[in-house]
Amino acid sequence: MRIRVMEIGVGAFLLAGMVALLMLALNVSGLNLERKNTYKVYARFENIGGLTERSKVTMSGVLIGQVSDIRLDQDALQALVEMEIHEEVDFLSIDSSASILTAGLLGEKYIGVVVGAEEEYLQDGDFFEDTQSALVLEDLIGKFLFNEVSE
Amino acid sequence: MLDLVARLGHKGLKKLEAFGSAGVILMQALVARPQPFTMLPLVVKQIHFVGVLSLIIIVVSGLFIGMVLGLQGYTILVDYGSEQAVGQMVALSLVRELAPVVTALLFAGRAGSALTAEIGLMKATEQLSSLEMIGVDPLRRIIAPRFWAGFICLPVLATIFSLVGIMGGALVGIDWLGIYEGSFWSNMQNSVDFREDILNGLIKAVVFGFVVTWIAVFQGYDCVPTSEGISDATTKTVVYSSLSVLALDFVLTALMFGDL
Amino acid sequence: MDSFEDVIIDIQNLSFARGERAIYNNVDIQVPRGKITAIMGPSGTGKTTLLKLIGGQLKPDQGSILVAGKDIPRLGRRELFDMRARMGMLFQSGALFTDISVYENVAFPLRVHTDLSEEMIRDVVLMKLHAVGLRGARDLMPSELSGGMARRVALARAIALDPEIVMYDEPFAGQDPIAMGVLVNLIRRLNRALGHTSIIVSHDIQETLGIADYIYLISDAEVIARGTPEEIANTSSQKVRQFIDGLPDGPVPFHFPAGDYQSELLQDS
Ligand SMILES: Nc1ncnc2c1ncn2[C@@H]1O[C@H](COP(=O)(O)OP(=O)(O)OP(=O)(O)O)[C@@H](O)[C@H]1O
Ligand SMILES: [Mg+2]
Numbered sequence: 001m002r003i004r005v006m007e008i009g010v011g012a013f014l015l016a017g018m019v020a021l022l023m024l025a026l027n028v029s030g031l032n033l034e035r036k037n038t039y040k041v042y043a044r045f046e047n048i049g050g051l052t053e054r055s056k057v058t059m060s061g062v063l064i065g066q067v068s069d070i071r072l073d074q075d076a077l078q079a080l081v082e083m084e085i086h087e088e089v090d091f092l093s094i095d096s097s098a099s100i101l102t103a104g105l106l107g108e109k110y111i112g113v114v115v116g117a118e119e120e121y122l123q124d125g126d127f128f129e130d131t132q133s134a135l136v137l138e139d140l141i142g143k144f145l146f147n148e149v150s151e
Numbered sequence: 152m153l154d155l156v157a158r159l160g161h162k163g164l165k166k167l168e169a170f171g172s173a174g175v176i177l178m179q180a181l182v183a184r185p186q187p188f189t190m191l192p193l194v195v196k197q198i199h200f201v202g203v204l205s206l207i208i209i210v211v212s213g214l215f216i217g218m219v220l221g222l223q224g225y226t227i228l229v230d231y232g233s234e235q236a237v238g239q240m241v242a243l244s245l246v247r248e249l250a251p252v253v254t255a256l257l258f259a260g261r262a263g264s265a266l267t268a269e270i271g272l273m274k275a276t277e278q279l280s281s282l283e284m285i286g287v288d289p290l291r292r293i294i295a296p297r298f299w300a301g302f303i304c305l306p307v308l309a310t311i312f313s314l315v316g317i318m319g320g321a322l323v324g325i326d327w328l329g330i331y332e333g334s335f336w337s338n339m340q341n342s343v344d345f346r347e348d349i350l351n352g353l354i355k356a357v358v359f360g361f362v363v364t365w366i367a368v369f370q371g372y373d374c375v376p377t378s379e380g381i382s383d384a385t386t387k388t389v390v391y392s393s394l395s396v397l398a399l400d401f402v403l404t405a406l407m408f409g410d411l
Numbered sequence: 412m413d414s415f416e417d418v419i420i421d422i423q424n425l426s427f428a429r430g431e432r433a434i435y436n437n438v439d440i441q442v443p444r445g446k447i448t449a450i451m452g453p454s455g456t457g458k459t460t461l462l463k464l465i466g467g468q469l470k471p472d473q474g475s476i477l478v479a480g481k482d483i484p485r486l487g488r489r490e491l492f493d494m495r496a497r498m499g500m501l502f503q504s505g506a507l508f509t510d511i512s513v514y515e516n517v518a519f520p521l522r523v524h525t526d527l528s529e530e531m532i533r534d535v536v537l538m539k540l541h542a543v544g545l546r547g548a549r550d551l552m553p554s555e556l557s558g559g560m561a562r563r564v565a566l567a568r569a570i571a572l573d574p575e576i577v578m579y580d581e582p583f584a585g586q587d588p589i590a591m592g593v594l595v596n597l598i599r600r601l602n603r604a605l606g607h608t609s610i611i612v613s614h615d616i617q618e619t620l621g622i623a624d625y626i627y628l629i630s631d632a633e634v635i636a637r638g639t640p641e642e643i644a645n646t647s648s649q650k651v652r653q654f655i656d657g658l659p660d661g662p663v664p665f666h667f668p669a670g671d672y673q674s675e676l677l678q679d680s
Contacts, residue, residue: 003192006195006196006199007195009199009203010195010198010199010202010203013198013202013203013206013307014198014303014307016307016311017306017307017308017310017311020307020310020311020313020314021310021349021353023314024246024310024313024314024317024349025345025349027336027340028242028246028313028314028317028339028340028343028349029340029343029344029345029348029349030337030339030340030341030343054344054347056341
């Protein structure tokens with residue numbers, strides 16, 4: 001009988017551990033178990049600032065995908081960013097622009113997409129033609145000073 | 152002067168030798184024909200002792216640490232008007248660092264020392280010898296189940312610690328300090344990544360479980376079988392495992408988050 | 412020197428030292444099969460050590476220890492554990508497993524080495540406990556036993572598997588005269604009825620002389636006398652007489668090796 005109680009206790013203990021892990025996954029990290037189908041699009045940037053893998057890709061502030069890879073494009077000497085866009089977002093026109101933005105003043109970097117006017121849409125493997133690099137604070141300050149001086 | 156160097160060298164060799172024999176003992180205990188039918192009930196019994204009975208202390212400490220983090224985080228972040236980031240701060244510090252480390256330290260004090268004392272006492276009262284004479288290998292019968300139990304329990308305890316701590320932080324942040332609930336959780340969910348943070352924290356706990364239990368069973372098995380010997384071994388268990396946990400935590404953090 | 416027709420344990424040229432101190436110095440000991448052999452000697456001469464050497468828990472510095480034809484110090488781990496299943500040992504301290512009950516202690520070797528059903532195990536355990544007079548104590552935990560009771564439970568455990576060789580390290584210590592008589596009878600009966608080979612370490616001269624078929628007297632890392640109880644009892648050797656008659660003064664040292672007593676007392680520390 002005592003053995004039985006112990007076994008139940010141990011079983012409950014291990015179960016509690018698993019439930020805790022599940023709750024951490026779902027409620028704390030917001031893990032989405034159903035893996036969304038995505039398609040890949042690319043963009044070249046002069047400067048990606050602090051953008052990293054798994055940074056968000058948003059449109060009007062709504063999450064539509066994430067950055068899946070960042071490489072250096074040796075031919076263009078620019079950063080090549082690969083994004084996975086959710087499948088249901090299939091209305092990004094080929095003249096859409098992608099810019100690297102900052103959440104808040106010092107927050108994380110993310111990519112904001114603004115849709116253009118064309119009727120044709122970006123497919124798997126296509127590139128954003130219109131891109132806007134990250135704002136680099138030093139550059140801004142540099143420009144500002146330069147303007148002051150030249151005036 | 153030369154004498155000092157020689158003594159140091161001697162001490163170093165001794166430590167190295169102890170490390171080697173600890174490795175050998177672990178190998179002998181674990182690398183064996185698995186006997187699930189005799190092993191499983193023994194492991195269950197040990198999980199009861201080192202895991203289930205440590206649950207209370209883990210839950211209570213987790214709750215308080217989470218609450219303190221919530222309070223401290225709030226007083227700092229409120230100056231920058233970003234108090235909704237409290238959730239993110241509480242969750243990240245718990246999941247990445249505090250849960251594995253504090254759980255391992257508590258575990259070393261609560262379960263590790265008990266393991267050492269128990270095995271040491273078995274040695275002193277010749278129970279290990281008499282097992283051997285009955286034809287049962289104490290490494291497999293006594294050491295192996297305790298080792299597995301510790302190895303399994305620490306990640307479980309650390310996970311529970313994380314969860315309880317975050318709930319404690321939420322209790323303080325949302326219910327007492329009035330942070331808006333929606334931004335508390337969404338900030339947390341946006342910044343905590345399952346693989347990067349939660350799984351890495353879990354890996355830390357697994358490594359700590361391995362190290363702490365290894366130290367505990369080895370100190371017990373290797374102790375001088377007298378009352379002083381056992382008390383000495385128990386102290387060593389707590390000291391060595393705490394130091395190893397803290398040092399290893401740095402190494403693991405550097406590997407996981409440091410981009411080294 | 413007698414020689415036995417059938418030797419089960421044959422120890423040749425055994426030397427063993429603890430640090431600087433030689434416990435055994437080139438010793439030969441033969442144990443006849445199916446007989447009761449007693450090992451006697453002053454406290455601290457290494458009787459327990461001898462049993463541990465036979466059981467393979469200690470390795471000799473030199474010499475061979477053949478048990479049923481196998482050289483114990485040179486056996487591999489597996490073979491050694493198989494060999495030990497054929498031996499039973501009553502530890503001087505009892506060494507019961509403190510986390511399980513008396514019943515489970517006695518059942519332990521049976522569970523490990525046999526596939527007996529639960530009922531069979533129960534029968535054997537109760538039989539062995541009954542033999543040492545502790546059938547009623549089966550549900551107690553070892554911590555609830557007196558020293559003498561614990562030793563009897565340990566004896567029941569040592570003989571649970573009916574091993575070929577049983578080694579008793581001071582089975583009579585701490586027993587009242589009645590229990591002592593019962594144990595003497597039990598050991599004799601096990602030996603006569605089942606043909607066990609028994610090795611007894613004991614200080615009780617009378618009991619040992621009464622029960623043993625052959626006696627070794629060990630002192631100062633050597634065998635100082637060997638023979639049947641009659642030969643030992645009638646020996647004229649001074650050393651042996653002193654031990655048998657329990658005289659404090661004589662050639663056998665009562666003290667652990669030490670410097671001169673008086674000069675040590677007079678020494679300024
Ligand atoms: N673990 C050990 N380390 C060092 N020396 C030991 C150890 N165990 C025993 N000894 C020494 O070995 C000698 C023999 O010990 P042993 O236990 O065999 O004696 P014994 O003949 O059984 O004595 P007793 O009749 O008192 O039980 C003792 O003098 C003791 O000092
Ligand atoms: Mg002894």
